[in-house]
Amino acid sequence: MPDDTPSPSDSTLTSSRLPFARETSWFGDLDAEEGRRVPPREGTHSMPAEARAVRPTFERIYQAFLVARLVLGMLALLLLATLWSTGGRIPTWVSVLGAGYATLTVVAWLWPGHHRQRERLGTRQALGTVGVDLTLFAILHHITGSGVNAQALLVLPVLMAAVLLPRIVALGVAAAATLNLLAVAWLQGARGDDMAALMTQAGLNGLGLFLIAGLASELSARLAREERSARGNMEAARRQAQLNKLVIDEMSEGVLVVDRRGRVRTANPSARRLLSARGMAPQPPFPLSGVPAWRALIGAIEQAMSNSSQAEVAQEVTLHFDDRSERALRLRMRFIRGRGGRTQEDVCVLFLEDLRTVRARQRQDKLAAMGRMSAGIAHEVRNPLAAISQANALMAEDAATPTQKRLTQMVADNVTRLKLIVDDILAVAPGVRPPAPAIDPLEHIVAICNEWRSTAGLVPGEHGILDINVQATRQAPTFPHLKVRFEPEHLQRVLVNLLDNALRHQSGEPGAILVQVGWVPGAHSAQGLLLLSVLSDGDPITPDTERALFEPFFSTRSRGTGLGLYICRELCERHGATIDYRQHPVSVRHRNEFYLTLPIEPPAQPARPA
Secondary structure, eight states: OOOOOOOTTGGGOOTTTOGGGGSOOHHHHHHHHHHHHSOOOTTOSSOOHHHHHSOOHHHHHHHHHHHHHHHHHHHHHHHHHHHHHTTOOOOHHHHHHHHHHHHHHHHHHHOGGGGSOOSSOOHHHHIIIIIHHHHHHHHHHHHHTTSSOOGGGGHHHHHHHHHHSOHHHHHHHHHHHHHHHHHHHHHHHHTTSOHHHHHHHHHHHHHHHHHHHHHHHHHHHHHHHHHHHHHHHHHHHHHHHHHHHHHHHHOSSEEEEEETTSEEEEEOHHHHHHTSSSSOOOOSSEESTTOGGGHHHHHHHHHHHHOHHHHTSOEEEEEEOTTSOEEEEEEEEEEEOOGGGOGGGOEEEEEEEEHHHHHHHHHHHHHHHHHHHHHHHHHHHHHHHHHHHHHHHHHHHHOOSHHHHHHHHHHHHHHHHHHHHHHHHHHTSOOOOOOOOEEOHHHHHHHHHHHHHHHTTOOOSTTSSEEEEEEEGGGSTTTTSOOEEOOHHHHHHHHHHHHHHHHHTOOSSTTOEEEEEEEEOOSSOTTOEEEEEEEEOSOOOOHHHHHTTTSTTOOSSTTOOSOHHHHHHHHHHHTTOEEEEEEOOTTSSOOEEEEEEEEBOOOOOOOOOO
């Protein structure tokens, strides 16, 4: 039996071919709607993987009927073979019909086109399945008469039409089967049998076929509506799951989902970064046990599981990594209980935050209003300060005694110091500024370092305390044409401040200060990030000092303003860069490292000729 793959012309058949072909079955409509909701991939005619994973309902039901027809054909062959082997007499027409039907069912099953996905039963499929079954079973019932009761076989085409074709077509098939039953009963009555009994039996059987057609068609319609609703709910759930995953992956807060066996089921990128000293933890699922650095985390989870009231309170845990570095985390937990109180399905949802980030955010909130107030005060102080400086200069001209000169010099020194503080405050005051230019970072960094070394009176060369290493930038995709957006004056101010701090805390040995420039891949930038590090071999910074490094007005020097690192951070954030501090293990010479990460500009596109 040839297949009828729906084509543009087949999908809208005219009445000249088959009147009922303009309509589709209930499940045909359902699968057509599913095809509209999940379009084929661009450039292909195949359905997406989600649609191919579950075959359409219409196709599955159609396959089930083909299997039923195949089984019936094989049973017919088996019955004929059994009767022939036992010497039974089989009418020739019965043998021909049975063998022919079995052959047709096998051909229909093996025909390549029947495996294709379809949305409706085409004209040739309807004639080749329902039509063939109805015709052959009617002929078989007419030939055998009362010898073999073949009436029950007519249920198969009626049921197939009721499920796979419109209701009017199913009723038409039932009517054709009923007319066949009445015709056979009339012929048997004409031969001398009881006409009334035969016609009554045929009428009741026909009524049963009509009831089967109507009930099966109604049940198919209801099942199609339910499945349409279920598919809509599944699609909404799939989209919601994708939305949730996108939101969780983009969260700056780490999210972990851990079961009672200590296995991490889900972990977003932020959580994987927090769980690793460098890089990221493995992709979930993975066990928390077996990694010494995560013991504090496991202990906090176990304690919270045993004491549910404590789980609602935020905790602070410290992870000690193998390279002797540490990371303090703020931990919040929530529990999802299993169905029916079964603890085997309990999971724990952990929210992780780096304590340094939490404290920085708290400081930022506190300093937001204070910064605006300080900018206003700085503007008000600048005018009186200029008057004091001018008056002191006039007094210095008339100073005759050493005491007067010393006093005027003290006033001048403190006025200069106040001017620097006012300038620093105004430098980080909010305001609209033009975009920074794209500069060559290597050229500017090397020039700034050389100028600083000359100003500080340091010896260049191998015996100098300053080394510059930019070899790691060769890994950048845009090397040697690296560009970053940063104001040259601001970059100089940040780098000189870090070099001055390193100079105050270095050991004095050759190579005590190292300026290193490298490239690291970026999570949100295809070009990656430029890593600028200023390292020194002095004594490591204490934890208390490290927590307050970038706070304003914090300084370890009695004459320091405490705004150097704070201004560096503000200038970096203004240009989309970041600045931070990390401490290396004892085995590393340069234990103190201040590092900047600057987004690398993508290469400029060449102008196309007109």
